[in-house]
Amino acid sequence: MWSWLLHRVTGLAVLLFLLVHIVDIGLLSFGPDVYNEGIALFSTGIVRVISLGLIASVLYHAFNGVRIILIDFWPRGARYQGIMFAVVMIITILCFLPMAYFVVAPIFQPGTSAVALPM
Secondary structure (H helix, E strand, C coil), X not given: CHHHHHHHHHHHHHHHHHHHHHXXXXXXXXXXXXXXXXXXXXXXXXXXXXXXXXXXXXXXXHHHHHHHHHHHXXXXXXXXXXXXXXXXXXHHHHHHHHHHHHHHHHHHCCCCCCCCXXX
């Protein structure tokens, strides 16, 4: 039940990110100044913290997708689905922690910002 619910929620989170990404890339059509102002939001602390949720969502969704494939195509997959869910959670956490460090660390380092286009 939890894996099913988390898979749907993380799928929606990834979809939301894709929509935001399309909009921020679309800012290029208004010129580099508008794009740079928009992309500067991504270097703020709150957006970096929100990015942690995105990273966790992508990792869980990907690893759980592999688990679902194993359940569907491996004859004994359904028997081990609980164990595989635990493995998915462990792998997600182990992959998330180093990524989280690199996303959050710049918050505590003054002078860091998002990449900007030359004007």
